[in-house]
Amino acid sequence: MIWLTWRQFRGSAAMMAAVLGLFAVALAVTGPGLASSYAAGIAACTADDTCDSFYNRFFGEYDLPFLALTLVVLILPALVGLFWGAPLITRELEGGTHLLVWNQSITRSRWLAVKLGLTGLVAVAAAGLCGLMVTWWSDPLDESAAEGMALMAPLVFSARGIAPMGYAAFAFVLGVIVGMLARRTLPAMALTLAVFAAIQLAMPAMVRPHLMTPVTATFELGKGNTDGISIPREGGSAPRLLLREAVPGRPGSWVLSNELLDPSGRVIAGGTDGTGADINVSSTSGPCAPGNSAGAADGCLGEVNRLGYRQQVTYQPLERFWLFQWIEVGIYALFTAGLTWLSFWWIRRRLS
Amino acid sequence: MTSSVLEAQGLGRKYGKRWALRECTIDIPAGHVVGLVGPNGAGKTTLLKLASGQLEPTAGNITVLGGRPAGGTAQLAKVSFVAQDTPVYAGLSIAEHLKLGARLNPRWDDARARDRIERLGLALGHRAGKLSGGQRAQVALTLGLAKRPELLILDEPVASLDPLARREFMQGLMEATVEHEFSVLLSSHLVSDLERVCDFLIVLVDSRVQVAEETEKLLATHYRLTGPRRDSDRLPSGQHVISASHTDRQSTFVIRTDAPIHDPAWAVSRLNLEDLVLAYMDKHAADKRRATLEVQR
Structure with a gap:
């Protein structure tokens, strides 16, 4: 079964590997230069206390690649759900090949387990790799980023650390289960995208601020x-x-x-x-x-x-970055586990 | 081997509110080539999918080779199912299909599979997506056979094939059944497809089983009676009317009886399988007409 799954999947896996490889090379080539120019700039600005303007200049210089990379990490899990998750079962249903493979001497559950396991692991690995590479490359920029692009800010937080792995696992299984319900590839893809996007927007808007009680403090102006x-x-x-x-x-x-x-x-x-x-x-x-x-x-x-006169600000401090990352991965892991259970139930009981 | 290949009691399957198959009670003994015949939409595919475990019954129960359909790998290994339109993986070569079969089936007979593909004149490296309908059906059949099943189920295997490919496919199937002992259950909406190969027949009309018996026995007990006009309830009690048609002066009946027919008024003739099946389909239609008429009154 592993052989068959790999045979069906190897094309997309190879494409993903190639893209990630090119991506890695590009980041590896430019990353050290970025880090050293940042280090040099910091050394110069601490001497005459002009670091604020250095930050602005430095970040302004690289804000385009910074945003582009962040976007790549944000979009990758959605792509995984759309192009790996949704068609995983619908392609078989549309081709009728599920009737071929389900009548070999292998239970549907095992068939699904191997398909989900192998493809899902590759999806998580790809998203994780991509996320960590971007986290490494963006480190100097994250240090100097403007407020809206702070490491804890919604857009950037979701594209750093280990969170992308959780997103990818969830998006993948979401695609699979939506595919099982919709039974057709294109509607399944559209529906997966809509649901995933809604959840990705709801998470930072409604859940993440309350993961831990935010800090409230007043500051002199x-x-x-x-x-x-x-x-x-x-x-x-x-x-x-x-x-x-x-x-x-x-x-x-x-x-x-x-x-x-x-x-x-x-x-x-x-x-x-x-x-x-x-x-x-x-x-x-x-x-x-x-x-x-x-x-x-x-x-x-x-x-x-x-x-x-004072500023009163409520915020989630940077020290909570990794804690929040783990909590968020945990939440998405729970979602993923729930949907996985549902997919096994559905394939045994309802799908035919 | 258990004595019966397929046993069903009160088997039924519903899609939404519509029964695709209902109150199906049959017992098919082992060692037959069973033809399942009926018009399109009669529930043939549903019955076959229930037998292969692709579907779960809504009512009643079904036992195949003494086990629950698709009830585990051992059960799956004993039954081969070739679905309608004989699906194959378009992107995989024939050799890869054989590899798939070898990897997923404990009783796989690789030599048999390769030999069969060779005899069909197909290249192992050929992509399944580029095969003709007939070739694809043959590949699907090869997969089903090399699994060495005790029961091979085929759902309308020749429906989309041209007459020549039909004959070749059926011939290949027959050779295989002679060579290796296993039961076959195959469906078609054309009796002519099944006539030469089946020794057991199930007629399914409008989600109900009309008759299920060995063809020899069916042919031996059904007659066509032609004679002066007469009402069907004036026939002897041992003669069950399957279908009746009347003109002003003449009546024609298809009846089933185990006793010889002595009434000299009748011209008695035998039926061939196709006529017999048509009579049962006709009977059903007549029953239905009568039922609606009664409702209207």
């Missing part, structure tokens, strides 16, 4: 968490302050909520979107008055801080 303060030139109206989606001193965190508190501890609207929140500070005299020369914004920010 500073360069690390403000996008700037605008002081009206005419005077009269209040200065406006805009917060950054970042946790000061904790890069890589996933910011779940980000609010500006006034001195009495109430939330002020507009701190994180649009033009910013009005700050109740004198704009006719003092550090926030217009006309103050260089460093006005810094001085004004200091004044706002002194008055008691």
Whole structure:
């Protein structure tokens, strides 16, 4: 049975191996250069304390390949489900060959077990390999990434570490079971894609933020968490302050909520979107008055801080990365186990 | 070998609300070539799939060679099933099909398989997807035979073949049954396909078994009576009317009886298998008409 499964699967396996091989070569060639230029840049910027701008420059230079690679890892499990999972059974049903193979001296359960096992393992290995290679290559960029692309942020988290293996296993078995139910390849593929995409969107939106109680903390305002303060030139109206989606001193965190508190501890609207929140500070005299020369914004920010304005942020810190990765893999492993059980039940009871 | 190849009691299978086969009670003794005949959609495929374990019965039970169909590898090894349209893996060569058979069957006879392919004049390296319908059927049959089954089930094996390929296929099947002892159960909607090869016949019409018996006995007990017009209930009690047709002056009956016919009013003739099967199909249609008429009254 292993022979037959491999004979049917070897074409797609070879194609996947070839693509992954090319991918690995490309990453292996460019990866060390990226790492060394990052190391050199860090060494230079720590000397004169300009690392923030170095990060921006460095990440800006490579953001396209960074995004492309992340996307590849995100899409690979879906492809596995679509092109390996869905047709696994439907191809037999459509060709009628299930009637041929189920009448050899082998039970359907064993037939399915070998097919699921072998193809599934290759799928998981491919996704795992791809994920880990990209994780390695992207390491310097993950260190310097902008807030939205932080390692814990939904898009990037799902494309790093071991999570892709869980996704691939799940997408594959999902494709198989949908194929068994739909019995035709094309509808099965479409349905697999729809269901998998929905789950992949629901996971970071609804489940992942609550895997562990997020940390809530208040921070003084500073360069690390403000996008700037605008002081009206005419005077009269209040200065406006805009917060950054970042946790000061904790890069890589996933910011779940980000609010500006006034001195009495109430939330002020507009701190994180649009033009910013009005700050109740004198704009006719003092550090926030217009006309103050260089460093006005810094001085004004200091004044706002002194008055008691704070950033309150709820986040999942970077330290939880591997813990979350394991939990997420565990959840998808449970899904996978459930669907696998269902597929065995279905092939024994219902499919004919 | 057990004495009966297939035993079914009250066997039925439903698809949704429709019964594809119902109240099927048959007992097929071993060592026969059994023909299963009936119009399209009568439930032939359903019965064969139940026998091979592809389907589970909705009602009743079925025993094949003393075991539950597809009830384990030992049972699977004893029964070969060649499905309708004789499916093969299009991407695999004939040699790979034989390898598949060898890997998946404990009783596989590789020499027999290779010998058969050679005699058919097929190249082992040939892709199964490029074979003609007849060649594909032969490859599927070869797989079924090399498994060395005790029962070989074939579902409309010649339905899509041209007359020449039909004859060749049937001939190959007959040679194999003579050479190696096993029972065969094959279906067709054409009696002519089965006439020369079967020694046991099952007629299945509209999801019910009409008759299941050895062909010799069927031919010996069925007659066509032609004579002056007469109602069917005025026939002797030992004569069961299978079908009846009347003109103004004449009546024609197909009857079944074990006793000789003495009534001099009748012109008595024997039936061939095809007429016999048609009579049973006709009977069913007549029963149905009567039933609907009664409902309408």
